[in-house]
Amino acid sequence: MEELIRLSSQLHLVFIILLIILIAFNLYLLKSDKTFLKLSKRLELIAPQYYIVLSAIFFTGIIVMAVRQFAFSFSVWVMIVVWIAIVAFGIRGHKMYKKIERTEVSQSAYKRYAIKKYTLDxxxxxxxxxxxxxVH
Ligand code: HEM
Structure with missing residues (x-):
């Protein structure tokens, strides 16, 4: 049992590190000098990975919780709230992305939102x- 807890919390941590790498990559792309067309193609390529890794964080978190008989500590509540916030602001960003017009103003407004979002993530x-x- 201890082995299972150790393995799933190590995996949980691996996915958090992966998410940080994806955030860094997104920020690098957003701050680079690419045309918006090129930038959007790259962003669309990594967006699914971001949400796959986020679901893996949730899944491994649930496994650790299950083997610990769903004992909710304060830090686990914070993790769940942070996870929901990341997904919710991601959905908002995606809606914004779909409404982008071919104007400089609209494109840079989206870029500003995305940079702020990934930095806050x-x-x-x-x-x-x-x-x-x-705490531990
Ligand atoms: C994206 C936000 C999250 C972050 C940054 C985060 C971060 C962490 C970290 C750093 C650990 C310690 C791992 C270790 O050293 O073994 C941990 C453990 C844990 N996480 Fe998360 N986590 C997140 C989301 C979640 C979610 C969504 C859940 C549940 C659905 C969850 C459940 C847990 C549980 C149960 C533990 C073990 C707690 C304990 O040992 O007392 N986490 N998390």
């Missing part, structure tokens, strides 16, 4: 992980 991931290690 990064801060939330680090803060949530730091909270867990501070």
């Amino acid at each position: 990064f801060i939330a991931l680090i803060a949530t992980s730091a909270l867990f290690y501070l």
